Amino acid sequence: MRSPKDFFRPLAVGAPAPVREVPFRPSRMIHFFDPGNEKMAAKVPDIAPTVDVLLGNLEDAVAADRKEAARSGLVKVAKATDLGDTQLWTRINSLDSPWALDDLLTLVTEIGDKLDVIMVPKVEGAEDIHYVDRLLAQLEAKAGIQRPILVHAILETATGVANVEEIAGASPRMQGISLGPADLAASRRMKTTRVGGGHPGYLVREDPHGADGSAPRATFQQDLWHYTLARMVDACAAHGILPYYGPFGDIKDTTACEDQFRNAFLLGCVGAWSLHPVQIAIAKRVFSPSPADVAWARKVIDAMGDGTGAVMIDGKMQDDATYKQCQVVAQLADALAARDPELRDAYAAAEKE
Numbered sequence: 001m002r003s004p005k006d007f008f009r010p011l012a013v014g015a016p017a018p019v020r021e022v023p024f025r026p027s028r029m030i031h032f033f034d035p036g037n038e039k040m041a042a043k044v045p046d047i048a049p050t051v052d053v054l055l056g057n058l059e060d061a062v063a064a065d066r067k068e069a070a071r072s073g074l075v076k077v078a079k080a081t082d083l084g085d086t087q088l089w090t091r092i093n094s095l096d097s098p099w100a101l102d103d104l105l106t107l108v109t110e111i112g113d114k115l116d117v118i119m120v121p122k123v124e125g126a127e128d129i130h131y132v133d134r135l136l137a138q139l140e141a142k143a144g145i146q147r148p149i150l151v152h153a154i155l156e157t158a159t160g161v162a163n164v165e166e167i168a169g170a171s172p173r174m175q176g177i178s179l180g181p182a183d184l185a186a187s188r189r190m191k192t193t194r195v196g197g198g199h200p201g202y203l204v205r206e207d208p209h210g211a212d213g214s215a216p217r218a219t220f221q222q223d224l225w226h227y228t229l230a231r232m233v234d235a236c237a238a239h240g241i242l243p244y245y246g247p248f249g250d251i252k253d254t255t256a257c258e259d260q261f262r263n264a265f266l267l268g269c270v271g272a273w274s275l276h277p278v279q280i281a282i283a284k285r286v287f288s289p290s291p292a293d294v295a296w297a298r299k300v301i302d303a304m305g306d307g308t309g310a311v312m313i314d315g316k317m318q319d320d321a322t323y324k325q326c327q328v329v330a331q332l333a334d335a336l337a338a339r340d341p342e343l344r345d346a347y348a349a350a351e352k353e
């Protein structure tokens with residue numbers, strides 16, 4: 001094992017120095033598109049300004065005989081389109097596939113200066129990240145890339161969940177982790193065929209009640225993903241990287257999509273994937289704190305002065321801990337407002353009320 005002192009050393013001569021802190025860039029929605037699908041790729045210039053992250057997907061959902069078209073399509077899109085300050089990510093094929101190596105070789109050498117983050121699917125342990133880490137350093141050096149490309153892991157195997165803490169801390173390149181509920185369900189042999197969301201059979205039932213115990217008993221559907229999401233959020237927070245909910249496959253059920261996204265937001269996630277244009281606005285709404293919450297957070301911060309002691313505001317106790325909670329909301333609002341003028345105005349208006 002290398003010395004901890006070497007953690008921030010480049011892994012190849014001539015590769016850029018690793019980042020010491022993951023930069024927080026708004027990434028409320030990671031919008032997936034298939035770069036080999038000409039119709040979808042043609043929409044990129046219109047979609048890019050409406051999303052925080054545009055992701056050219058090369059893995060699942062791209063048919064085996066379309067892998068090369070997707071890869072070359074992404075190179076074409078990246079070279080031809082000015083994305084402004086919208087981030088460009090890609091999801092490469094899994095490391096056990098015949099395509100992953102060529103994905104990395106082609107993308108880093110052709111468009112490495114335009115790629116912000118590479119999403120790696122089906123990560124099972126730190127060794128997967130170490131493999132990508134070294135390869136990226138070699139390719140960055142070869143291509144003369146000036147800033148390191150970051151790495152995002154999808155948590156979508158039972159082994160990956162068991163190793164989530166070591167994955168989160170495997171490299172300074174680690175930018176974040178997304179939950180992949182579809183592959184994870186298959187890996188765990190869960191009996192849901194949905195992509196994220198709940199299941200009517202996963203519930204708790206009210207105790208027997210009524211005179212003879214036969215009154216109708218209410219049931220409450222439970223969240224299949226709570227345990228994994230919470231573990232993932234803790235692992236990410238402990239290592240200073242960003243957690244994301246992944247895909248919600250029932251495109252028509254925008255209400256349940258919003259619920260799933262909001263649960264993730266409240267639990268600590270900074271964004272989710274949008275698979276279809278209809279999910280972009282949902283993610284934007286959910287992963288931006290509400291103007292009322294931001295105004296409240298700023299009120300508490302102002303009232304708390306140096307952030308120590310206890311005060312009462314509108315009947316609620318505030319102290320050092322709530323000051324920190326409010327800073328989380330206010331700092332997120334500042335970062336989003338800097339990118340989103342509409343949000344900036346909404347936050348400013350709510351503060352004046």
Ligand SMILES: CC(=O)SCCNC(=O)CCNC(=O)[C@H](O)C(C)(C)COP(=O)(O)OP(=O)(O)OC[C@H]1O[C@@H](n2cnc3c(N)ncnc32)[C@H](O)[C@@H]1OP(=O)(O)O
Pocket residue numbers: 031032033034039040043047057060061182183195247251274275276277
């Ligand atoms: C478990 C996982 O791994 S999830 C991640 C992998 N999956 C994906 O990346 C899926 C990405 N999304 C898609 O492929 C598509 O949205 C589908 C297949 C789900 C639905 O596609 P369609 O049947 O074409 O949906 P629909 O008819 O509602 O599309 C409306 C329009 O939006 C376009 N569109 C659909 N999805 C996208 C997208 N992700 N990005 C850009 N445009 C899109 C369609 O091309 C269509 O354009 P048109 O009006 O000019 O014809």
Ligand SMILES: O=CC(=O)O
Pocket residue numbers: 060121154156179180181182183184195246247
């Ligand atoms: O890749 C995502 C998933 O849910 O599987």
Ligand SMILES: [Mg+2]
Pocket residue numbers: 060121154156180182183
């Ligand atoms: Mg998957």
